[in-house]
Amino acid sequence: MSHFNNANRRRLLGRLSRKLAYTAPVLALVAGGVTLQNALDDESADAGLSGLSLFLASAHAEAGPESQGEADGEAESEGEAEGEAEGEAASAEAVRRPDGYAPAYNEDGDNPAELLAQGEALYYDTSLSGNGLACASCHGSDGNDVGYQATFEQPFPHRVAMADNQFGLSEVHADEMTQICMVAPMEAEPLAWGSEELTSLAAYVVEVQRRFAGEPHDL
Numbered sequence: 001m002s003h004f005n006n007a008n009r010r011r012l013l014g015r016l017s018r019k020l021a022y023t024a025p026v027l028a029l030v031a032g033g034v035t036l037q038n039a040l041d042d043e044s045a046d047a048g049l050s051g052l053s054l055f056l057a058s059a060h061a062e063a064g065p066e067s068q069g070e071a072d073g074e075a076e077s078e079g080e081a082e083g084e085a086e087g088e089a090a091s092a093e094a095v096r097r098p099d100g101y102a103p104a105y106n107e108d109g110d111n112p113a114e115l116l117a118q119g120e121a122l123y124y125d126t127s128l129s130g131n132g133l134a135c136a137s138c139h140g141s142d143g144n145d146v147g148y149q150a151t152f153e154q155p156f157p158h159r160v161a162m163a164d165n166q167f168g169l170s171e172v173h174a175d176e177m178t179q180i181c182m183v184a185p186m187e188a189e190p191l192a193w194g195s196e197e198l199t200s201l202a203a204y205v206v207e208v209q210r211r212f213a214g215e216p217h218d219l
Helices: 002-031 042-095 113-123 135-139 161-167 174-183 196-212
Strands: none
Touching: 042 161, 042 174, 113 135, 113 196, 161 174, 174 196
């Protein structure tokens, strides 16, 4: 009799231990909307729960890293998008006239001859760029004006495709166009606002625009 009670007690304790061991995974599945059948005998329950435990471990091993990888990828994509947006904003600020800025050249023409002569010299100066280009490398020399869109026939400020597409500026002044050429095709730092280099180059570009449009100019 005593032997029977001890065996029965061990059996009950074993069942209780197994139920406690599998309580967490079962509750997790129920919480996820999975319904478990309770009409199982002791042996089939043991086998089913053991299989369930292996299934949960496998599912966690497969889904966990993949889900984490997807989350990391989404976060990385968002970070790249934010970085690109910040980079474009920073570039636009570098080529846009600062607030309150007053240029020292006249965008309607009639600029001093010495200012235009200095601008013409810089127009051919490859030392301004970071890649050996000069303004004339893309836009021609000796009055052979090339590389301009039809919008260049309009007086400044006007739309320039590169300024709009790359920097988000719907229209630009001559000095802003000069800065864009410095930063983009010529791969250099923008010129200092108010500097002689920027002022003279912008004044020269104004006359190039007038020449390109077939209007009277001082070149």
